[in-house]
Each structure stands twice: as C-alpha cells, then as structure tokens.
Amino acid sequence: MNHDDLRHWSKRAADWAHDYHATLRDRPVRARTSPGETAARLPASPPEQPETPDRIFADFEAIVPQAMTHWQHPRFFAYFPSNASPASQWAEQLANAISAQCMLWQTSPAATEIETVMVDWLRQALGLRAGFRGTIHDTATTATLGAVLTMRDRATGWNSVQDGIFGQAPLRIYASAQTHSSIDKAVRLAGIGQANLVKIATDADFAMDPARLDAAIAADLAAGRVPAGVVLCTGGTSIGACDPIARCIEVAKAHGLYVHVDAAWAGTAMICPEFRALWHGVDGADSIVFNPHKWLGAQFDCSVQFLADPAPQIRSLGLRPDYLQTLDQEEVTNFNEWTVPLGRRFRALKLWFTLRAYGLEGLRTMIRNHVAWTEELAERLRATPGFRITTEPRLSLFTFQYAPSGGDADALTAALLQKVNDDGRIYLTQTSHEGQFVIRMTAGTFDCTRDDVMMVHDVVRDLAATL
Ligand SMILES: *Cc1c(COP(=O)(O)O)cnc(C)c1O
Secondary structure, three states: OOHHHHHHHHHHHHHHHHHHHHOHHHOOOOOOOOOOHHHHOOOOOOOOOOOOHHHHHHHHHHHOHHHOOOOOOOOEOOOOOOOOOHHHHHHHHHHHHHOOOOOOOOOOHHHHHHHHHHHHHHHHHOOOOOOOEEEEEOOHHHHHHHHHHHHHHHHOOOHHHHHOOOOOOOEEEEEEOOOOHHHHHHHHHOOOOHHHEEEEOEOOOOOEOHHHHHHHHHHHHHOOOEEEEEEEEEOOOOOOOEOOHHHHHHHHHHOOOEEEEEOOOHHHHHHOHHHHHHHOOHHHOOEEEEOOOOOOOOOOOOEEEEEOOOHHHHHHHOOOOHHHOOOOOOOOOOHHHHOOOOOOOOOHHHHHHHHHHHHHHHHHHHHHHHHHHHHHHHHHHHOOOOEEEEEEEEOOEEEEEEOOOOOOHHHHHHHHHHHHHHHOOOEOEEEEEOOEEEEEEEOOOOOOOHHHHHHHHHHHHHHHOOO
16 A cells, blocks of 8 residues: 555545535434454454555444444443544544644744643633643643652652652642542652542542541641642542542642642533633642643643643653754753653644634633533433432533432442443443442534433433332
8 A cells, every 4th residue: 555545545545534524413323343354353463464444444334333432322321431523533534634743843843832822722711820830741640650659759859750769758749639540640650659648538529528638648748758649639530529629729839848739520501601610720830731622622632731831740750861962952941851751643633623723712602502401411410210319410421320229329330331341332331429420421523413412311210210
C-alpha cells in the first residue's frame, strides 16, 4: 500500500465512518461478543507476503465493528463519555496525515504554539484567572502523576530528583475517599506508597471535610512525617462528589502544601458560568486537570493540565540531554519538559477545530441540555414505583437502585443492570455507594437527544417488570 492507495482507501474510510455514525442508533451499545472470539478470528501468525487493501478492509468490516462497544452511540450512558465531535474527528485525520512527533518546539512549531493558545482559550472558557499556563497530556492519570511527582520533589527540597526517596521520612499526600484511583496509582508510581495516601473522611455531602484535612496534616507533622500535597476533586468519578475547594486550599496553603485539583470530567461543565460554584476557589490551586476527551468533544486522548507556575513541574520532569538541545531552547516552549512521556501527539488541533466548529455557546448548549435531561430523567425515575434515587444529580450524573418493597435491592439492581446491557438499547454501568450496588447514569455524548435520555426510563422500567 502506498500513498496513492491511501488516497483511495482513506476516502473509503471516510464513507464508512459516515455510515457507521448514521447507523449507530440501530446497533447494540455494548459489544455482543465473548472473550477470545475476536482473537480466534485472526491468523495466529503475521503474513509473510503483502496483502491487498481490499482484503484488509473487508476483514476490518467483518470482524471489528460488531465486536466493539460504541462509545459514540447516542445512548451510551456508562462510565463517562469519551466524546468525539465530527470536527475533532476531522482534525485527527489531518494530524494523522502529518504524523509529527511534537516533543520540541523545533519538531512541531505549529503544534506547540497552537497548544499554548488552546490552553489559554480553555483557561478563559473555564473562567480561570489570568496567569495559569498549561499543557496537554494523554490522560488525567498522567497529568496527576506529574503533579504528584512535583509534590514529592518539592517536599524533599528537590533532593529526591538526584537521590531518590531512600531514607526519606514518609511523604504524605491527602485526598478524599471520593477521588479517582489515578491518585492511588500516582502515589504508587512516585514511590510514596499507597499507605501514605491519606484518604480524608467526607461529610454528609461526600465532600472532603477541611477540618479533618487540617487535623490529618497536623498529626503527620507531629509524628515526623512530611506532608507533601493535597489532591482535591470536582466531580468524583463514582457519584460526582465535589470537595470544598476554597476551604481545602486555605488549609493546604496554611501548611505550605502544593494543591492539585482533579476535574477530569466536571471541568468541561465550567464553560457554563452557572456551574462554577462547584469549584469555587479553584484559582488558588497549583495544578488543575480536566479532560476535553470526556465531555467537551475533543476525542481521546486529550487531557489539559493548568499550572499556576510551570517551573516546579519542569524541575521534576524536564531533562535536556545532548540530543534534544536546540539553539532556541531558552526562547521557546519544549512541552516534553512539562510531561512524563518525551514523545507527544499533535493534540491541540482537535481542540482548535472543536472550539471553532461549535463555539463556546454551542458547547454550553450541549452541556446544559445533558444536565437538564439528566435531572428530568431522575425525576421520572423517582416517581416510578420501585425505583430509588441513591445520589442526586450532580451535573449529568446520578445513581439509582431498583428497590421494590420486600426485595433485595442490591441483587435486584445488579440483575436489572445485566438485563439492560444485554438488551442493548442503552448502556449503563455500576458503582458501589455506601456499600450498596447502584447504577450510574450519565448523559454526555455529542449526538444524544432528550428522547435518547428519556428512553433510559422506559427501558429500565420495562425490564424491571420482567425480573
Ligand atoms: C476519568 C477520570 C480520571 C481518569 O482519566 P484518564 O484520562 O482516563 O486518566 C481521573 N479522575 C476523574 C475524576 C475522572 O473522572
């Protein structure tokens, strides 16, 4: 296959993509395949001789789509969305054609400079104060790892950069029990250790209690441990919990600690001013992460980290070996120094295209619709006999149980979820909340309509009646 073939086959791929999206509503959302089925359809060894594009394409069509879960399906209500707007898909085609490796300004001047401008457009869109700069990572997990590594090195007076943390008194990181497992992963990878991630108890609203945070820090100081940083969440993954950012930052700063805010999902909603109360005080954070690849429509992968001052993170992550030196390095931004991996994709292009193709007002309308439809659905379920709302809607996420009187709510809810996902019209997933098995419902895909969201009510009501 050469570039002339590619011209033909990429047009075929574009046509295929159009038809795929046009027929998504007719497909079951979750893949109907069992483990091993796809692997069994592939030859056990690679071909010795070239194969023709039409054979490759035919196998793709025969094997792949029916064994995929369709994340762009308008009735995908599981996990969090992984939205790919048409404009984003278009940008990815172009970034794909160029296939640049964007590690240095010199290797990707336009990519580096568009990234700088896009991060600033998003800063303004989210209502963050001037002064935050930032970069794009693959995922929030990596951005949070960058922040935790910075907390570690800053807390050791930067000695750990050279000497590691051998012999170092335990470093301590604080987070609420509602924070994402990426924080646990970060403390493990940073060598801080799971035991030194202190999960602060939450209040009745599942938000971190600032007084308990203060007490935990004080107790660690008294015990000779070294507080290093605080990770707060706006929109926790399980039920959408939000920590009181301003009050927790006040406590953290009184102890001189670095603060990272994980708003991977909920950050997108902050393009709507009416939701910003959920992260009131966020301007005081050192680091903030949010994923345009979740709700905004810039497809996976695209995770933006804002930094009040990039210098500490660059001190932890930035290296300039001989082979990466460039003449202009003092005048330009070399984003590999801000991130864990050296190599980087051209991710800013899809942000540029998405923000322009829909405008902030268009994106706000989408977010507001998702939130309003989710609230309407929650009210419908609340009014339906047998159903119980277990956590109230936070933005476009709530949880519920099927709990008819006299039944075992956990078992019935689990059985209902299985039926729903085997049925295929909608896709929902579960979480555990206060020891209960609950179903999470979150609306967020680009093409989702009010009818799609309301169908959740009809599907779960009808299938519950068959249990
Ligand atoms: C999804 C999510 C993450 C992890 O996101 P990745 O980009 O997949 O690493 C972290 N925190 C929160 C709150 C999330 O919702």
